[in-house]
Amino acid sequence: MILRRNVFIPVLLFLLVGGLLYSCDNTSMQTASVIPDSVSYNFDVRPILSDKCFSCHGPDANKREAGLRLDIEDSAFKALQDNPSAHAWVPGKPDESDAFLRITTQDTSLLMPPLYSNLSLTSQEIAIIKKWIKQGARYEDHWAFVAPRKQAPPAIKKSAWPINEIDFFTLAAMEAKGFSPNEPADKERLLKRLCLDLTGLPPSVELMDAFLADTRPDAYERMVDQLLALPAYGEKMALHWLDLARYADSHGYQDDGYRTQWPWRDWVIHAFNENKPYNEFVTWQLAGDLLPDASMEQLLATAFNRNHKITEEGGVIPEEYRVMYVSDRTDLLGKGILGVTMECARCHDHKYDPFSQKEYFQLYSFFNNIREEGIESVIGGPETYAKKPMMQITNADVTNMLQFINKTDTGKMIVSVMGELDTIRPTFVLHRGEYDAPGEKVEPATPVSILPFDNSYPKNRLGLAKWLFDPKHPLTSRVYVNLLWQEFFGRGLVKTSGDFGMQGDLPSHPALLDWLAVDFREHNWDIKRLVKLMVTSATYRQSAIVSKEKLAKDPENIYLSRGPRYRIHAEFIRDLVLSSSGLLNPEIGGPSVKPYQPAGLWEGATSGRGLLSIYTQDHGAALYRRGMYTLIKRTVPPPALSIFDASNRDICEVKRLRTNTPLQALVMLNDPTVLEAARVLATKLQQEAGAPEAKIKQAFRRIVCRNPDAKETEVLVNYYQQERTTMDKSTAQKMIRVGESPLPQQADILEIASLMRVITAIYNLEETITKS
Template sequence: MANSRNSHCHTASNWAGLACKGLAVAFAWLGLAPAAELDGGETLSFNRDVRPILSNHCFACHGPDEAHRGADLRLDQAEAAHEYAIVPGNADESEIIARILETDEDVRMPPADIGKRLTEDEIQILRRWVDAGAPYEAYWAYVPPKPVSIPPGAASGVNAIDSLVRRDLDRQRHHAAELATRRNQLRRLSLDLLGLPPSPEQVDQFLKDDQPDAYLRRVDELLASPRFGERFAEYWLDLVRFADTVGYHGDQIHNIAPYRDWVIDSINQNKSLDQFSREQLAGDLLDEPTTDQLIASGYNRLLQTTHEGGLQPKEYRAIYAADRVRNVSEVWMAATMGCCQCHDHKYDPYTALDFYSMAAFFADVDDEAHFKNGSNALPTRREPEIDVLSATDRMRLESIDRAIAEAKEQGDTAIAEMLREQREEIDGRRVRTMITKAMQSPRETRFLPRGNWLDESGDVVAPAVPAFLGDIHRFAKLAPDARANRLHLANWLFDCEEGIGRLTARVFANRLWYLYSGQGISPSLADFGGQGQPPRHSALLDHLAGVLIDSDWDIKATVRIIVTSETYRRQVAAASELHNKTSQSELSSLVGAVQSGHRLPAETVRDSLLFISGLLDDQVGGQSAKPFQPAGYYRHLNFPRRTYQHDSGAMQWRRGVYTHWQRQFVHPMMKALDAPSREECTAQRSRSNTPLESLALLNDPTFVIAAQAFAARVLRETESSSGAATETQDRIHHAFRLALSRKADPIELQTLLDLFDAEHKRYQTDAAAADGLLSLADATPIAWPTESGMAERAAWTSACRVIFNLHETLYRP
């Protein structure tokens, strides 16, 4: 049973109409009735319109947290609210409205010291809701989804997405943007799936392909590329807070890079999401775990740890437990269970007991060796660890071992001996990585009153899932006195009958939509609770969750359905282009009306510029790389003090996913472009637009050298067959084709011609400036055409730096 999929999920034709028993428990716990249609103008939705107001202003004192509940009043449950605070159908007679409108600050709600006054619009929404009978709705995330009615003309898949989006826009009397140009469709697809722009040859081939399935074939080619796993892994590593260092105190190195390679390989192999997750949470608990599954179990070791000599083990056991509960709940449940460490959740039905019961699942993780031998040494062992080879090297060893056996059978000792550098040479490439090793006797987990690790008066708790979501013992068919483990938890997360598989499917369907549209159907990617935002198109979210389940948790199949829809291929458009009465904020809330033209992620920016320049190293996997970094950036990194030594050769030009991730000192270029420190789960990166970004992109030595390589490439590739160079304007057009998949327009062409002429003249009279710019690449051979002079090389480098920093180069088309 341990190695089986054990998802128990139903096909799309059945899944929406069947009650998930775990979520059905939540429905009963909440004691809520389905929504009613409300009169009085626009139809109100409790989940969409009313609950966010109550959650933001009321639930902290009148919600699930019994210990901090004011006046013994609950406003998150219909029965209690209707009994004490609301007269259904009569806002003027309802205490909730009277208290909101009260002029006496000692009586008015919310209290003045909270600093959350309701707006006039919010008050009117509450009045309309009460006058209409104050109907409550079961909370959307914790109840079985309704059957999704697909509009006529679309039976399933891509057409279903487009039909659902079109129906919603029609209902709101809005229009969708036109399809993007074929060039932009291909650029968007390549950047989203691979994190790289298409080559000019790929663009030309696509534009000439007039077959109906041209786009579909390109999608399939990109999904099959090893680059897809690298791009997708960047997002997963944000979720699970992957980094190369421990985070706390001295932020020393820990050995975990093979886990990143396992993620990339698993995505490229199209490992199902449930098995992908199961191996991370409990790879060590599977029957006869493979090396890969042990590497995957390193997920449980990704948290921050301290290695100071004077640490208090009990304190850090509590800290580590809380870290793990926060991450597993946010990654797989979009639940903020971290809020329950000290008290019951103030907005959601999670209790403090749920928190410590969830923590108990991880009490068998053997990772406390540093409590006994705390050390400030730079790299040190983080037991348990194993020595591993890359998947490629392991396959090579297996092939060599077979060849050695054959040689021995044939009596060819010379061949056998030769095959035996080769074997030793490959075997010498082993690296250490942290794994999870389940202890025979798990640590004792106690309920900590108020989260105080010094207070041992709380009861000992056993592993259990949140009480309102079900019973792990019943789910796993365990005896009452048997201990549930991480494998049971992993199976429960993806089971659609007794577990919460439908919730998990919604969480990941929402994130996949975010990855390929720029924003989630529910904007709250890590919080499906009361403080999050409900989905703006619940039918679309439920449909995509069903697709994910029906495909047996197939990530690539679900991505394919999204990116082959017309909705995905729409233009990036402003509100004025669609409807003169639509504001930009309204437009952003319309699911599928337009595509997002946001700046590309930090890794994609780096990779794109290196790809355009021709410098990008395409090796998949391996140890973390250290790009150029400002001197002295680590000057405050102590215990022990250390200096940064950047890599040379091909390691310098690795993809961004392989960049060394120092939690306390994230690489400054990555940080400037909003990469997270990965101390916590990051489901959605911020997107800023600051001068620091421009300064980093203009002056980071990586990009200056890349601009030189780009300039050299342009010069080399625009030589005529006779050896004579073409005109400058032809070179500018070629540079644009390499970077932007198109020629320069007349204004762009003239601007760059003027820039090149001015820079060429400047560098002809200032050889020292030209030498200073070009000397950065001394450690990286640049293949300049032999006939090009220093001034010409420097001037073209300046022009290429401009192209690198164009909005169109850095933003999603």
């Protein structure tokens, strides 16, 4: 569809959003650095050494220079290999510390890092290292590899502000930086924020009315409980797990044939709605097939491990691809559940974290005993929709054991799952990670720096799951707590949510992260309880309004002195549009659907073989399913979702990008779904009694989720009147032909088209698709 001519829309949008402050997602802190009184190795020194020194003097033995390793204490303090009378660090004596002399020398032939590395230390970094040496050059274990401890909430000055324990930690950090928390958000904006976070949908007008009328002291907490109990909660929570688990509806690679993993997606939604404890949720997915007397549901959960890309190209080397599949599962465990860049140790010892290549393949070996092949079958009929090992699900299974699966037809349904070989497949360290270069044979084990593997556990995936949830494990609870915090606040307490290692960001609130991690474990890994704790905190309830001072000092809102404000995920933009218009089909689960899409995209990027070679759009109710059910073909992901930074599900993704591009404005102005929603809502309003002003106010409220103020109402009404006066019938007829939903025969075409223009403008407001 061609972008319509109308200069009034940009002016309208400018007037309506005037005065609102812009998002700061991609800006960085500008506050001046100060050398702390007590320099910490973990929080002050190690980040400098990791950035500037560890690539040559870190864990990777193959790249280590001069035999010097600076990431561990014993090596850093021993006599230097090429000068036994010297030492890299001499506690208390920077002028006798050879490493310090090398980073401060004026002799470029001796300077470290060397000039050719294009790395250098700032005067601030040098001053921190010097002070650290003077204070004894004390090393500390990496914070993320030390089991979390639950500290008592800190003392604060503004004692009336906290609602729960979270607030003590955040307020203490605010007060240390000279910030005060914002006032609570007004009820309308707070309800929209909460509904989007817990259901991915905007509140209905009826829900808004009920919440505004509820004056009980616990009205907000009651609303939280009500939303947590809705089926849509499971859908919302499932989306980030689908990204993490790289769920898609195609196999990937060139032919990119159709696959039927969607019953696993139904299970994930069901698991969140049933509030399955996180330890059980993960254990079933990693090793449900190995549980005693494993049920069909437990076996289905293991499809988590089989969501990776699978080739159907006839000319490949099978073992090469089988090794890729095993590596994919290993890397998913590292990034998605352990929060470390384990994949960096596949070809050599990790350059920054204490993971050897041998440890990588010891972890890899847990996933190396599956009854799978690198190439099983080429693209074709239903027999290729899943790859062995797989399970078949019948209608009787759905009726008797798997009632949560939305299976409406009688066709064959198969899902790729896990299944062990009858004998142990040996695992070898692969030289440079190459499938055909086996070296030392290894047994299943875990990185010692994280937590040694308990030999009382079975050396299989079930034992691996037990290791993950060992009370002494330093990462599992921290990583998931951080992922959920990221979901509700837009930024994790550890910003690099997939990397808690040496190169990752330090936690902004380390004591809070540890308190939440231990509390989560102590309360039996209860996800709904953790969610409720976060969204009922005073920290979460703050207004998102930002002062110039806070914007200058803390543009990323690291210190949480205001509420979260950022654009919602791509799928939820679609959901908001459909829900506010009344078009949304609330059906849960089932096969993925194919909504409107520009013609020719698939056909221009396909081999011409298989079910997904041609895009055949769905019709009827399937057109109005939630965004999470849109079919994802990996080689040509849904354009309207991709433009708003949705994952194409090639690999594990724990944090989406958040970009701002002109294409996003074009989607909101021209996408058939948006225009059809505007037309359907305009038709409903046109058929109701009342003046145009009342109808426009109702549209604004349904879409933006609050009442418009007088100025906003005036601008919108004027826009409607202008369109109503100047629009001709021919233009109106063209406008309302968008979409497949029927138009009533007796309808005022000019009024519908005029209202449609106004509603389209409201959909295009920044506030509409922003959580604030």
